[in-house]
Amino acid sequence: MIQLFNVSKTYLGGVRVIALKDINLHIKRGEFAFLVGPSGAGKSTLTRLMIREELPSAGQIMVDSRSLLRMKEREVPYFRRKIGFIFQDFRLLMERTVYENVAFAIEAIEMSKSEVRTRVPAVLDLVGLKDKLQSYPHQLSGGQQQRVCIARAIVNDPLLVIADEPTGNLDPDTSWEVMNILSAINKRGTTIVMATHDKEMVDRMKRRVIALDMGRIVRDEERGAY
């Protein structure tokens, strides 16, 4: 699903920051992988490279057998339609209802109205929000907001879901709710990559753990711990 070959990312600014250095990585279809490591290790940078929000300074990245470097600018939107992205800060539209927030994501990729009308309630049911369709984000708890964000990420049936600290702002119980939903999505065959600081959760899930430090992979275990 995702392959990285000698990938490096250097930020040029006032000072040169080497965010990632010589990363080689292969995440298979259907896998659930945690990205862990201290702050500044390069986790977010790695996720941004995977959705081609940025290009690497060196190396090659393949996602779903396609080279992100050779991909043309106008092909990027169609590539992104295969990926769902979940943010730590939710990034919901505050003046839109839950329903509209999710519908928005598939309207943007030009799905028909009838498709929008069937998919949105179904996916909100899946994340357990079927009675909150007409609520506004500020009327929801943090965990509920993150579930809207998950619904938005998966409403398009993506092959791959990338989450950057999806539980970073949530208390332990709510974090587990969110984690369980992601597990359920993974069981349906969706590949999941999740950057996190949540040691306890990583230890209990017993999934693949890729540990980064100072921009390098320092550990990669099949059924690892934080």
Place this chain on the structure above:
Amino acid sequence: MRISSFQYALRDACRSLWRNKFMSLASVATVAISLVILGGAWLLVLNTQNLATAMESELEVNLYLKQDLTREQALGMKDQFAAIPGVDTTTYVPKEEGLKILEDRLGEDTNLLQALDGNNPLPDIYRLKSKDATLVPQIAAEAAQIAGVEKVRYGQGMVEKLLSLTDWLRTVGILVIIAIALAALFLIATTIRITVFARRREVSIMKLVGATNWYIRWPFFLEGMMIGLLGALIAVGFLQLLYSQLLKNVAMMVSFLPIISDAGSLLRLYEILLFSGTLLGAIGSAISLRKFLKV
């Protein structure tokens, strides 16, 4: 683009228009004002030209021949006059006919010849019609050189004045329109910039979920075009009201003035105004999108 995508874009455009109502209103008003001026100036120029053409067709050079010419000599001059460049037709009006015309004008039972003791004081006249109003002064000058011509008379300066008035109107009109159109453009661009700013979160999420650049741009374009079209509609309504009122009053007071009133030319003007308004809106959004929407 799919029908539903167009509906989404339309919905978003309307939502933005409503959210920035005051800015939208200011832009619509500016577009309307500039188009009212454009339409007004257009109608003025059209009518002045119409008037000029109407006068032109009346326009002729009158040549008064010397009294001592014989009838043969007078008739023989026709070819000389016809040869002057720009002359369309030449008409010979002998002094008897001139007298008759004068008598007709004075009233029914006048007998001028009797009153004048059988001496007709009028000269023979040649009437030269010009092909083009601008050639009239030249024709007059050339005719004056020909031997046997006593005096040359024509509607001195009228046509020149009218034509220079249309030229002047056109120049000033164009300058004023450009200035106001620029203001309208600036306001539309600012409105769209505010919308882009208000929707920057949406745009960033749209990009991440895989919206194409054109899908992202469309609502902004539509918003600009709707501002332009709305302004144009107001302008057309206003002009129609004003012009029909004017027509009514002018027709009552000075009925001989040839005012353009056929539905065809008005409809054409309105079409042009609606098109210009929409175009103005599209250009205004394009300016803002180029600068502020990095997609």
